[in-house]
Amino acid sequence: MKKLPASILGICSMVAYVHAQGSFIIDSGFNSGDGSGPLATTGGLVYVPSGGTWVVDTVEDINLGVLWGTSPANVTTALNIDPLGLNTGIYAGTGNWYASQPTGELDITGYGSGALLDINGNQYFPPGQAAGTTIWLVLQGWLGSSTNYAAASIAGQTAPFSITLAANNNPAQPDVHGMGALDLGILIPEPSTLSLSSVSAAVLMLARRKK
């Protein structure tokens, strides 16, 4: 007879586990080296343009926002990644990380490898999503003092990528190392000798035609 309460308790525990609120962390420290570069679709790092090419950002903290959704086609809901309300001034209540605030401090320069670090080490809970649920994320990064991604002049976002949420007390929280490359800004290639020659030839031809 003693087996019955034990079984019931066991089932209750399993049910509680299945319905627990799911969570994840923002950390991509597993991604190292250059990965597959600025076009990486997984294992990506943060890149910034420099001298006409993409370079891994190791020296400049970034501003970060996170969108989430239940399918790759609807990753549109902003997630509050400042649950402790650490941002101040014009950044208070925006729910993003900022390089100049206690939220985004060291988010790049912590690892110094192009991977993301959460200085506050929080877990994040997409509302209404149970542990075991797969959701999709888009990370939006930008530089400068803008309070939001849309208004930033140097910005970029990842392609949607999936994570499966864990129970809150699971130490092995899913992180964002499955992200693609986060390329901030627009690459303006420096003119090569060949391209300069082509332009010169075109100009010359136009000039001759006019004659």
Added chain:
Amino acid sequence: MKTKTSLLSAAALAAGLLASQAQSNVYSANVVGYYNLQPTNNNNFTFIANQLDLDGTGTNNTVNSVIGTNLPLNSKILAWNTNSQSFQTITLLASGWTSGAAGPTVKQGLQPGYGVIIQIPGSTPTNITVVGNVLQQTNRFPLPTGLQLISYPFPIGGGLTSNLNFIPNVNVGSSHDSAETWNVGLQSYTIHNWLGTQWSAGDPQLPIGTSFFLKPWQPTIWTNGFVVQ
């Protein structure tokens, strides 16, 4: 995790007594000791506890005084925030341990009676020697409802109820206390439910230097103590 216990109580006690006698006739029976923690690596998790104290207050232990920085870079310590029911994590960088909002939570987790989780990257075996005073007192440890990451506040191991004096709440209907101990080999929890007279999956075994999750269904007090005779 292998935990090697080497309390130097006798020698330390003798030394403490000698020192005290030389200065006055008041005896100060300080017990100083240490134990070694060998947390698993390869980014797996180990539940650890500091059961020794820096200065006898039980409140001033820090990540640097308990864990130190002689660990692989990017090692992590996870502490449980009982209010938010979530982990907060600090990371070992070249400049030292991060702090941020997680710092105070980790500090709380490193006081005797609480616990933290450590995650070590790489394959090199790691050893942490925990050194300090053995708190000597009768401890009344209030436990609210909800999950909490705790430990026995003295360097003694054993069964939670049979050796460490935790008396679970009386079950009412389906309401019952539960404990979650971490199986390092499997990297998963063993869940122990209080069945009224015994724990399912057995009395939670807590070696020295180990923390675990306890979830009382109603507030309770864990009364325990350690006094040198």
